[in-house]
Amino acid sequence: MARTAGSHSGITGPKVRQAALELFAKHGYAAVSMRQIASEVGVQAGALYNYTPDKQSLLFDLMQSHMTELMAALPDNTADDPLQTLEHFVRFHMSFHHDRPEAVFIAYMELRNLNEQNFAMIEEMRRAYEDRLQGILIAGQANGVWDVKDAKIATFAVIAMLTGVNTWFRSAGRLSLAEVQDQYWEMVRKAVGAD
Amino acid sequence: MARTAGSHSGITGPKVRQAALELFAKHGYAAVSMRQIASEVGVQAGALYNYTPDKQSLLFDLMQSHMTELMAALPDNTADDPLQTLEHFVRFHMSFHHDRPEAVFIAYMELRNLNEQNFAMIEEMRRAYEDRLQGILIAGQANGVWDVKDAKIATFAVIAMLTGVNTWFRSAGRLSLAEVQDQYWEMVRKAVGAD
DNA sequence: GTCTATATTCTGATAGAC
DNA sequence: GTCTATCAGAATATAGAC
DSSP states (O other), X not given: OOOOTTOOOSOHHHHHHHHHHHHHHHHOXXXXXXXXHHHHHTSOXXXXXXXXXXXXXXXXXXXXXXXXXXXXXXXXXXXXSHHHHHHHHHHHHHHHHHHOHHHHHHHHHSGGGSOHHHHHHHHHHHHHHHHHHHHHHXXXXXXXXXXXXXXXXXHHHHXXXXXXXXXTOOTTSSSOHHHHHHHHHHHHHHHTTOO | OOOOTXXXXXXXXXXXXXXXXXXXXXXXXXXXXXXXHHHHHTSOGGGGGGTOSSHHHHHHHHHHHHHHHHHHHSOOSOOSXXXXXXHHHHHHHHHHHHHOHHHHHHHHHSGGGSOHHHHHHHHHHHHHHHHHHHHHHHHHHHTTSOOOSOHHHHHHHHHXXXXXXXXXXXXXXXXXXXXXHHHHHHHHHHHTTOO
């Protein structure tokens, strides 16, 4: 998008983040230059440094925002029925991840490009999210609603299965997201041994 | 590892591939320079070009070798019992992927760094592999051994679930691979609705 | 087959004008 | 807040000596 030199849109900050999100998701953090991001936004490379101290912070901000939004959007585990709580989690995870494929992709692919301190912060947020599912699985186990041998392993299995949908699902395809959600929920329900 | 300048080990080719495998898996294709690979091997950067025409070919060779080995190692679907065939696939997938974490990581993470033609070749091999699992699921469905609504979706779900083990499993951890295989097989068996 | 040296282009980041 | 110009270094790949 061409811009008049020196003009002030007032929304350059968000545009920088959006351009970085798209380019990092498409080509990878290491393969994208600050000049490419600037070109996408419509400014010169130097102007980016009004919005981020460096490239690493840009990546971290994107990942941190994503994880914060994920935790904020996650419904509380307040349903009386563990089976219903698990179903809510499954459907929530699938729809949330479906809505932001670029951020999800970056969150999984660019962990190794975070510096040590930033990596630790993102990992902690990821663990907190996984703990929510693990808590649901433990609760249902305690109540005899289902039968999982090891809640931690089941947590990993379910999250990997659900997140994998992003690699193949396309809205224009054979099935709607709702249909895919139904089928994944059925597989999860059976996998944990619920009736 | 230091090397005497000009010495001829006779195994530089494999060492180049091994160094690239490790470095690409650890830091990502785009983040690794030919100089880094050369340094790991113990030669100067220019010498690498006796073994690969360019960096892209090095990546492609690693991924193609991995997929070729995967297809070659995959057992034929010749068991009489579909349930046993599926169990063999699950255990094979888990142990094969456990044995070569670097190659698996690269095969999943670096697809976007392949050029168009190389990408098409790798994708075709991946599809052939997925088709093998899909064939198993369709056969068991036809025989009434289990009940999967959509074999393609179940294929994606199972592969994502199994491959995800590589992101967390460590041999030194709480559980052995055999124990994890048992638990994943139980979850897969239940998920497809087999007795 | 490996070396050294180099061509050419690109990189993240900064300085100072406006 | 954005520009132009620039620094210092790193990138892939090649050429030619040995």
